[in-house]
Amino acid sequence: MQPILFELPPSFLVTSSLAAVLAGVVCSMVGVFVVRMNLSSVGFTMSHAAFAGAAFGLMLSLDPLLCAVGFSTAVALVLGPVSEKAHLRPDVILGVSFSVMLALGFMFLSLIPGGVISSTALSILWGSIFGVTLLDLILISFLTGTIALIVVVFFKEFEAILFDRKLAEADGIPTRRFYYAMLFLTGLVVALTLKIIGGLLVFALIINSASTVYQFSYNIRRIMVASPVVGGLVCLVGLMFSLLLDLPVGSSIVIVSSLVFAAAILVSPKRRRG
Numbered sequence: 336m337q338p339i340l341f342e343l344p345p346s347f348l349v350t351s352s353l354a355a356v357l358a359g360v361v362c363s364m365v366g367v368f369v370v371r372m373n374l375s376s377v378g379f380t381m382s383h384a385a386f387a388g389a390a391f392g393l394m395l396s397l398d399p400l401l402c403a404v405g406f407s408t409a410v411a412l413v414l415g416p417v418s419e420k421a422h423l424r425p426d427v428i429l430g431v432s433f434s435v436m437l438a439l440g441f442m443f444l445s446l447i448p449g450g451v452i453s454s455t456a457l458s459i460l461w462g463s464i465f466g467v468t469l470l471d472l473i474l475i476s477f478l479t480g481t482i483a484l485i486v487v488v489f490f491k492e493f494e495a496i497l498f499d500r501k502l503a504e505a506d507g508i509p510t511r512r513f514y515y516a517m518l519f520l521t522g523l524v525v526a527l528t529l530k531i532i533g534g535l536l537v538f539a540l541i542i543n544s545a546s547t548v549y550q551f552s553y554n555i556r557r558i559m560v561a562s563p564v565v566g567g568l569v570c571l572v573g574l575m576f577s578l579l580l581d582l583p584v585g586s587s588i589v590i591v592s593s594l595v596f597a598a599a600i601l602v603s604p605k606r607r608r609g
Contacts, residue, residue, distance in 0.1 A: 347465075354467040354475070355570040355588065358528040359540065361479040363566025364486070365521045366545030367559055371497045372514075376430060381525040382538040383436035384410040389529060390443035400471075404526040410436065411522030412515070464531050464574070464584045475527050482520055486559060489513070494555050533585040543592035544569055550603035569595055 368374075388406025389399035410432060486493060495503035496510050504510045521541070528537055544566035548558050573588030580587075600606060 350467060350469075350472065351464050351584075352571060352574060354464055354472060354531050355574040355584070356567040357472070357475045357479055358531045359544065359566035359568070359570030359588075360563040361475060361482060361524050362528060362532075362537065362540040363544040363562040364479070364482050364559070365517065365524050366541040366543075366566070367548075367555075367562050368493070368497065368517045369521065369541055370545040370549060371555075372500075372517075376433065379538045380410060380414070380433045380436060381407050381522050382529075382536075383433055383440060384522070385526040385529045385537075387436045387440035387443060388526070390440045390447075394443045394446050394448075396448075400526070400530070403529050404523065406436075407522035407526040408519060409522075411518040414518055463533075466530060471527070471530060478520075478523055478527055482524075485516075485520075490556075490559075497555055531585070532588060536585045536589045539589045540566065540570070540592060543589070543596045547592075547596045547599040550599040550605055565595070566592075 385403040385407040388403040391397075391406065392399040392402030414432065492503070492508050492513060495506060495508055496513055500510050500514075524541070525537055528540070532540055545558070545562045547565055548562045552558055552561070569592045570588050573591040574584055576582070576591060577584045577587035
């Protein structure tokens with residue numbers, strides 16, 4: 336049987352490839368902060384908040400994307416203040432939020448009229464890159480450019496925070512604002528890449544590429560440049576892999592990114608020195 340790759344129209348293949356690359360780039364950009372600040376649970380929580388929001392939209396016949404954005408950004412805005420007011424570590428709040436969002440997501444799916452999980456609902460779980468529209472590409476491109484601009488403009492502040500948040504705060508940098516801003520942007524990234532990767536897999540894309548690059552450098556500037564490059568390439572390879580073997584796109588991208596991360600660990604200079 337001929338692989339689906341050779342049956343797709345060129346324009347369709349270009350759109351899918353661009354969507355995959357943009358998803359890899361933007362997820363890896365925020366992944367640098369998530370990994371460095373030991374907030375890996377953010378990826379889990381945000382992805383499942385977006386998943387719950389999209390399922391909520393389907394249940395009420397609303398736009399799943401808008402609901403996903405609403406849920407993920409709401410959780411992002413609540414996580415920081417709640418963890419500080421409750422005097423708890425952020426990962427504790429993230430762990431609780433993760434389980435609540437996952438439970439809500441499946442609850443909303445079970446309440447979809449008709450009682451049968453539709454293809455749209457399944458695409459929320461596993462992604463559906465072939466359903467990506469021009470509007471999706473524009474939104475992801477705009478978000479990618481916005482995050483890149485923010486990082487460039489406030490690079491010194493982000494570099495200080497990633498090196499040591501307490502020292503950065505003592506230096507007069509409003510670390511709380513930057514921390515909340517990054518949570519908010521992570522929520523947006525997850526919501527907008529939900530259709531491409533899927534709600535149950537997108538967190539891996541945030542973590543894997545950034546973690547891969549961290550195996551080879553301590554220089555934040557280099558890591559911020561290399562991580563999106565690795566993320567974009569990994570997503571493109573994963574997409575081609577899925578089209579050649581007729582496998583789910585989101586799953587293929589995550590598997591490829593995980594294999595690359597595993598290989599990076601094996602050859603990492605940091606590991607050899609350790």
